[in-house]
Amino acid sequence: MSKKVFLSMSTDVIHGGHINIIKRASELGELTVGVLSDEVVASYKRFPVLSCDERMKIARAITGVKNVIRQDSLSYRTIIDAIKPDIVVHGDDWKTGFQEPIRNEVINLLNEYGGELVEFPYTINEEFDQIEASVREQLSMPDIRRGRLKKLIGMKGTITALEAHSGITGLIAEKTAVLQDGKTYQFDAMWVSSLCDSTAKGKPDIELVDMTSRFKTIDDIMEVTTKPVIFDGDTGGLAEHFIYTVRSLERMGVSMVIIEDKTGLKKNSLFGTDVSQTQDTVENFCYKIRAGKKAQKTKDFMICARIESLILERGMDDALMRAFAFVEAGADAIMIHSRKKDPSEIIEFIKSFRANDKITPIVIVPTSFNSVTEDEWKAIGANVIIYANQLTRSGFPAMQSAAKMILENHRAKECDEALCMPIKDIITLIPEE
Ligand code: SPV
Ligand code: MG
Numbered sequence: 156m157s158k159k160v161f162l163s164m165s166t167d168v169i170h171g172g173h174i175n176i177i178k179r180a181s182e183l184g185e186l187t188v189g190v191l192s193d194e195v196v197a198s199y200k201r202f203p204v205l206s207c208d209e210r211m212k213i214a215r216a217i218t219g220v221k222n223v224i225r226q227d228s229l230s231y232r233t234i235i236d237a238i239k240p241d242i243v244v245h246g247d248d249w250k251t252g253f254q255e256p257i258r259n260e261v262i263n264l265l266n267e268y269g270g271e272l273v274e275f276p277y278t279i280n281e282e283f284d285q286i287e288a289s290v291r292e293q294l295s296m297p298d299i300r301r302g303r304l305k306k307l308i309g310m311k312g313t314i315t316a317l318e319a320h321s322g323i324t325g326l327i328a329e330k331t332a333v334l335q336d337g338k339t340y341q342f343d344a345m346w347v348s349s350l351c352d353s354t355a356k357g358k359p360d361i362e363l364v365d366m367t368s369r370f371k372t373i374d375d376i377m378e379v380t381t382k383p384v385i386f387d388g389d390t391g392g393l394a395e396h397f398i399y400t401v402r403s404l405e406r407m408g409v410s411m412v413i414i415e416d417k418t419g420l421k422k423n424s425l426f427g428t429d430v431s432q433t434q435d436t437v438e439n440f441c442y443k444i445r446a447g448k449k450a451q452k453t454k455d456f457m458i459c460a461r462i463e464s465l466i467l468e469r470g471m472d473d474a475l476m477r478a479f480a481f482v483e484a485g486a487d488a489i490m491i492h493s494r495k496k497d498p499s500e501i502i503e504f505i506k507s508f509r510a511n512d513k514i515t516p517i518v519i520v521p522t523s524f525n526s527v528t529e530d531e532w533k534a535i536g537a538n539v540i541i542y543a544n545q546l547t548r549s550g551f552p553a554m555q556s557a558a559k560m561i562l563e564n565h566r567a568k569e570c571d572e573a574l575c576m577p578i579k580d581i582i583t584l585i586p587e588e
Contacts, residue, residue: 160186161240165191167205172278177200180244181219188214214309230337235264248277253334294381297408300575302455304383304410313533314343316541320351325376344383344455351547360423383410396442405456415461416440424466441484448485465493490518498524509536
């Protein structure tokens with residue numbers, strides 16, 4: 156009886172090297188190919204250019220492939236348990252790096268029943284590397300980047316965004332990845348926060364940093380990243396001005412603008428009722444949303460309406476009434492905000508909203524109510540979780556400490572040793588293209 160062979164395929168750009176490995180794997184027995192789901196590819200590598208269904212069709216058409224199955228996790232555990240392959244095949248490039256624990260798990264699982272891991276030498280293919288680089292370049296282009304937020308929400312149900320206020324913080328949001336329990340975790344998108352953009356410029360968060368400057372921040376971030384961008388549009392200004400903001404953001408490739416239902420001199424929401432802030436009327440804000448939706452040129456750009464009723468202590472009924480009115484006016488998503496540590500008012504809002512509206516994405520910014528996990532938010536019904544200011548709040552205190560340490564020691568030695576990244580690391584942090 157021929158042996159059962161299993162090979163996992165994550166790529167959507169197939170080259171001769173892949174065909175070679177498939178051919179050699181098929182010579183070992185009856186070959187089953189696992190095709191990684193879109194969600195897994197997006198979280199460990201990059202957004203897949205071809206969908207899982209397309210990639211499965213391609214795999215089926217390759218000579219030597221007998222069966223094709225969907226693989227829903229980077230870990231092979233479920234598949235190995237289900238099909239008990241005699242042989243698992245992989246390139247030998249996963250012995251070190253982030254795939255090492257996955258390889259170890261495969262070896263342990265195979266050892267349990269006498270299965271075997273066969274590793275073929277990984278062939279470096281310059282042409283493939285160039286294609287891969289050009290795919291990444293394409294992903295950063297406005298028309299391709301813009302629609303990806305909507306697709307990711309559809310694909311994953313709940314996504315995360317990390318604050319970015321410069322090229323380097325954008326790169327941190329783009330590249331930071333963690334491998335945990337056979338899964339890779341990355342942020343899905345970036346949040347260009349008004350608070351952090353203003354703070355980076357040493358200014359208060361009161362719509363003082365003008366749009367030209369805010370757009371420059373977006374441009375700095377977009378120049379070096381590929382992930383979708385959510386822009387904090389503050390109040391959106393006058394409807395007559397907001398329509399131009401919408402068009403500019405769309406042109407740049409931003410995926411979503413969030414505007415809050417406040418008017419006049421806007422202050423940061425986390426001040427709550429400690430400062431005087433005015434909520435806009437439902438009528439005015441709906442007019443602004445309608446104007447924005449009418450102005451946009453593409454179908455994938457999203458306008459999210461942010462409700463400040465809980466921040467301003469106007470009550471749950473007011474928040475819900477506004478949410479339904481804003482969706483009726485055309486908002487593609489709603490954001491509900493709170494500055495309470497206890498998440499219960501946000502949870503109550505989401506549950507009540509979801510009782511009447513199952514589809515409109517709900518955005519949350521759990522800065523104060525930070526104890527709930529992403530999986531719990533997903534179960535409650537939230538779709539976009541924004542970590543709105545953590546890079547700013549962690550980065551600037553570190554700089555202050557460094558400045559103080561130099562002053563205290565009248566030289567940099569202590570600060571260098573205690574706090575600083577080696578010079579070699581900082582100059583290689585950003586690779587030259
Ligand atoms: C921001 O990050 O600028 C926000 C979120 O608007 S919050 O600071 O919580 O109001
Ligand atoms: Mg803001």
